[in-house]
Amino acid sequence: MSTPPRFAMRGIRKSFGATVALDGVNFAVSSGEIHALIGENGAGKSTLMKVLSGALQPEAGEMRVDNVPFAPANPMHARQQGVAMVYQELSLAPHLTVAENVRLGMEITRRGVLQKSTMRALVQNALSELDHADIDPNARVGMLPIAEQQIVEIARALAVQCRVLVLDEPTSSLTRADAARLFRAMKRLKKRGLAIVFISHALEEVKEIADRFTVLRDGKTTGSGAVARTPISDLVRLMVGRQIDEFFPRSHRVPGDPLLDLSALSADPLPHSASLVLCRGEVLGIGGLIGAGRTELLRALFGLSPIRKGHIAFAHHTGWARPDQRLAQGMGLLGEDRKDEGLAQAMSVADNLALSRLPRGIVMPKKLHAIARQWITRLNIRTSGPSQPVAALSGGNQQKVALARLLHCDVDCLLLDEPTRGIDIASKADIYRLIDQLATAGKALLLVSSYIPELLGVCDRIAIMRRGHLGTPRPVDQCSEHSLMLEATAQGVAA
Numbered sequence: 082m083s084t085p086p087r088f089a090m091r092g093i094r095k096s097f098g099a100t101v102a103l104d105g106v107n108f109a110v111s112s113g114e115i116h117a118l119i120g121e122n123g124a125g126k127s128t129l130m131k132v133l134s135g136a137l138q139p140e141a142g143e144m145r146v147d148n149v150p151f152a153p154a155n156p157m158h159a160r161q162q163g164v165a166m167v168y169q170e171l172s173l174a175p176h177l178t179v180a181e182n183v184r185l186g187m188e189i190t191r192r193g194v195l196q197k198s199t200m201r202a203l204v205q206n207a208l209s210e211l212d213h214a215d216i217d218p219n220a221r222v223g224m225l226p227i228a229e230q231q232i233v234e235i236a237r238a239l240a241v242q243c244r245v246l247v248l249d250e251p252t253s254s255l256t257r258a259d260a261a262r263l264f265r266a267m268k269r270l271k272k273r274g275l276a277i278v279f280i281s282h283a284l285e286e287v288k289e290i291a292d293r294f295t296v297l298r299d300g301k302t303t304g305s306g307a308v309a310r311t312p313i314s315d316l317v318r319l320m321v322g323r324q325i326d327e328f329f330p331r332s333h334r335v336p337g338d339p340l341l342d343l344s345a346l347s348a349d350p351l352p353h354s355a356s357l358v359l360c361r362g363e364v365l366g367i368g369g370l371i372g373a374g375r376t377e378l379l380r381a382l383f384g385l386s387p388i389r390k391g392h393i394a395f396a397h398h399t400g401w402a403r404p405d406q407r408l409a410q411g412m413g414l415l416g417e418d419r420k421d422e423g424l425a426q427a428m429s430v431a432d433n434l435a436l437s438r439l440p441r442g443i444v445m446p447k448k449l450h451a452i453a454r455q456w457i458t459r460l461n462i463r464t465s466g467p468s469q470p471v472a473a474l475s476g477g478n479q480q481k482v483a484l485a486r487l488l489h490c491d492v493d494c495l496l497l498d499e500p501t502r503g504i505d506i507a508s509k510a511d512i513y514r515l516i517d518q519l520a521t522a523g524k525a526l527l528l529v530s531s532y533i534p535e536l537l538g539v540c541d542r543i544a545i546m547r548r549g550h551l552g553t554p555r556p557v558d559q560c561s562e563h564s565l566m567l568e569a570t571a572q573g574v575a576a
Contacts, residue, residue: 084112084122084201084267084339084537085145085147085148085352086109086110086111086112086276087110087111087114087146087147087149087244087535088109088110088133088144088146088164088244088245088276089107089108089109089110089141089144089145090106090107090109090129090132090133090142090187091107091143091144092106092107092109092128092141092142093106093108093132093139093141093142093144094106094140094141094142095103095128095132095137095139096140099205101300101480102125102128102137102300103125103128103132103268103300104299104300104301105141105301106125106129106142106297106300106301106302107302108129108153108295108302109278110245110276110278110293111276112244112274112275112276113236113270113271113272113273113274113275113276113410114271114276114277114293115267115271115277115279115290115291115292116276116277116278116279116291116292116293116294116296116526117278117281117287117291117293117294117295117308118279118280118294118297119179119279119280119281119282119287119294119295119296119297119316119320120128120176120296120298121298121299121320121475121477121505121506122302122323122475122477122504122505122508123299123506123509124297124298124299124300124475124476125161125300125301125347125450126297127249128488129279129297129299130166130247130249130278131166132510133146133159133164133166133245133247134159134164134165134166135154135155135156135157135159136154136156136157136166136211136212137417138498142308143343144357145431146162146164146244146245147244148473149517149538151164152235153365156341158290160238160241160243160548161241161388162243163243163244163245164243164244164247165237165238165243165245165246165247166242166246166249167231167234167238167248167251168240168244168249169249169250169251169253171227171228171230171231171234172234172544173222173230173233173234174222175221175222176221176222176224177225177242177251178218178219178220178221178222178380179204179208179216179217179218179219179220179222179223179225179233179305180197180201180204180218180219181217181547182222182233182237183200183203183207183233183236183237183240183541184200184203184204184240185237189214192452193305195293196343200233201218201219201439203240204218204236204240204344205218206329207236207240207408207431208232208236208537209236209237210239210266210270211232211236211239211266211267211269211444212262212265212266212269213232214228214264215237216233218410219367224285225469226253226255228254228255228259228262228263228277229313231251231254231255231259231263231495232263235248235251235266240382243275244274244275244276245265245275245277245278245289246275246276246277246278247277247278247280248278248279249279249280249378250265250280250281250282250503251263251279251300252281253281253502254288255502255533256370256371257370257531259390260286264289265288266519267279267297268290269411272428274553278345279291280507282503282504282506282509283532284313284317284506285534286470287308288308288309289312289379290323291307291308292307293305293307293308294306294307294308294311295307296319296320296400297322298319298320298321298322298486298519298544303320303322303527305317306318308528309522310415315471317506318381320505320506320507321506321507321510321574325521328509328510328513328539329513329535329539329540330513330514330517330519330549331358331517331538331539332517332518332520332521333521334363334520335362335364336360336361336363337360337361337362337523338360338500339358339359339360339361340359340360340361340392340395340396340493340525341358341359341382341393341394341395341479341525341527342357342358342359342392343355343356343357343358343382343392343393344356344390344392344393344397345390345391345392346378346381346388346390346391346392346393346394347388347389347390347391348377348378348381348386348387348388349386349387350377350386350552351374351377351378351549352374352377352378353374353548353549354391354549354551355374355378355391355393355550355551355575356402356545356548356551357544357551359494359525359527360450360525361524361525362517362520362521362522362523362524362525363520363526363541363542364526364539364540364541364545365525365527365528365531365540365541365542365543365554366528366529366536366539366540366543366544366546366557367528367529367530367545367546368411368531368533368536368540368543368544368565368569369545369546369569370531370532370547370569370570371531371570373546373548374546374548374549374551375498375529375545375546375548376529376549377418378529378546378551379414379474379496379498379527379529380414380416382395382407382412382414382527383404383407383412383414383496384401384402384403384404384406384407385404385414385514387401388400388401390419392447395410395411395412396406396411396493396495397411408437408490411493411494412492412493412494412495412496413490413492413494413495414489414496414498415480415483415484415495415496415497415498415500416486416498417498417499417502419476419479419480419483421489423479423480423483424471424482424483425471426470426471426472427472428467428470428471428473428475429455429462429467429468429469429470429471430462430467430468430469430470430471430482431446431449431450431452431453432449433440433471433482433483433486434449434452434453434456434467434482434486434489435449435452435486435487435489437452437486437487437489437490438489438490442548449467450466450467452489453467454467456482456485456488456489458540459479459485459517460484460485460511461481461511462474462478462481462482462485463475463478464478472574475504475508475512475539476503476504476505476508477504477505477507477508477509477512478508480504480512481503481508481511481512484500484512484515488553490518492524493523493524493525494524494525494526494527495519495524495526495527496527496529497516497526497527497529498529499529499530499531500512500516500528500530501513501530501535502533504559513535513538513539516539517539520541528540533565533566535567536557536560536565537557537560537562538559540557541556541557542554542555542556542557543555543557543560543563543565544564545569545570547568547570552568563573
C-alpha cells in the first residue's frame with residue numbers, strides 16, 4: 082500500500098464574482114519533497130496556496146494533511162495544524178525583534194510572564210537550522226537586510242513545527258549567494274520530511290531545487306511530473322499553452338552611430354568609474370552583483386544622481402542633465418522599482434501611458450484612450466481597457482505599460498534596469514521580442530540584469546560592473562555564464 086501524500090487538494094474551486102480563479106484543481110505534495118508550483122501571473126497559484134493556508138475559503142473541493150481532513154478557518158488555524166506560507170511580500174513587524182516576530186501570536190508565558198529567554202533559545206535553534214545562526218534574535222527586524230528578513234519569515238514557520246511550507250517567490254529580492262544559501266536550507270528541511278511548495282517564475286531555479294512540478298493555467302492543472310525529466314521548453318509550453326520557439330529572438334542588427342559616450346564617469350555614491358560607447362541599433366548589457374553600482378550608473382545617466390567627474394555625451398548634448406531634460410533629449414529610464422518609481426498605481430492605464438507626453442491643449446479622455454489602445458495592441462498588454470487602474474494589472478503587464486510610456490515619448494535610448502524581474506514567462510518573451518524589435522529599428526538600449534542567461538540571450542555586448550567600476554564591454558560571443566560570473570566575483574577578468 083502506497084504512502085499517502087503529506088497533503089492533498091482535490092477538486093478545489095474558487096471564484097471572485099464572475100471570474101473563476103480555480104476550476105477543480107488537484108494538487109498533492111509528499112513528505113520530503115520540494116514541489117514547484119508554476120504558471121503565469123493570474124494562473125491561480127497564489128489563490129490555491131491561500132486556500133491551503135487558510136487565507137481563503139474554497140467553494141468546493143476537499144483537503145487532507147497526513148490523510149486527515151483539513152479545513153482551516155484562517156492562517157493561524159492552518160499554522161497550528163502544521164501548514165505555513167511565506168508570502169513574497171513579507172509580513173513582519175519591523176519595530177519588533179527577530180525573536181518577537183518569530184513567536185508573534187505563539188508567545189511562551191508562565192503565570193502571565195513572558196519567557197523571553199526560552200523564546201530566544203527556540204528562535205536561535207530555528208535560525209541555526211536555516212544556516213543563519215549569525216542572525217541576532219534581539220535585532221530589530223526593520224534593521225535587517227531583506228535576505229535575512231526572508232529567513233526570519235521561514236523561521237516563524239519552523240517555530241510552529243510546520244509539516245507543510247509554502248514559499249512564494251522567495252528569491253525575488255535575494256542575491257545569487259543568498260538564494261544558494263536558501264536552497265541549502267530548503268534541502269535540509271526536505272531531509273527532515275517537510276513538504277515544500279516552491280512558487281517561482283525563474284524556471285532555472287525550479288530545475289535546480291525542485292523534485293516535481295505542477296503547472297496551473299487559467300485556474301486549471303495543465304501538467305505535472307518530474308522536474309529532472311522535463312525540459313524548460315516543455316514547462317513553458319504547459320504554462321502559456323503554446324510553444325515559444327525563440328525565447329531570446331535575435332534579428333540581424335547592424336550597429337549605427339554612437340549615441341551615448343562615457344569616459345571615466347563617476348557619480349555620488351556610485352559608480353566610481355564607468356566608460357562605454359553605446360551605438361544606435363545595439364543592446365549593451367551590464368551585469369554584476371547587487372550593490373556593484375549598476376542601478377546607480379543608470380540613475381546618474383538619467384540625471385537622478387549628481388555627476389562627480391568624467392565625461393558624458395548623449396546625442397548632441399554633453400554633461401549632466403535633469404531627468405526632464407534627458408527625456409526631451411530622447412533618453413528614457415525604466416527603473417528597477419516599477420511600483421514606486423515607474424508607474425502611478427492609482428491612475429489608469431491610459432493616464433500612465435500618456436503621463437510623460439500629454440497631448441497639447443485640453444486633454445480629452447477620448448484622445449488618451451485612443452493613444453492607449455494603440456500601445457495596448459502593440460505590446461500585447463492584457464487589460465480590460467484603457468480605464469483600468471494600472472494597480473489591477475499583473476506585474477508583467479504593468480512592466481509593459483511602463484515601457485509603452487517611454488516608447489510613447491519616442492526616446493532613442495532606453496535605460497532598462499532589471500526589465501523582466503518578477504514577471505511571468507510569457508511577458509518575459511514579449512519583452513525580449515520588443516527589445517529585439519527596438520534594436521533592429523535603430524534604438525540604443527542599455528540593459529542591467531542580474532540574470533546572466535538574459536544578458537547572453539538579448540545583448541550584443543556585455544560589460545561587468547564590480548565594486549563601482551565598469552569593465553570593458555565584450556561581444557556576446559566572447560562571453561559565457563562562467564566567465565561573466567568569475568568576472569563579477571573578482572575571480573576572472575579584472576574590471
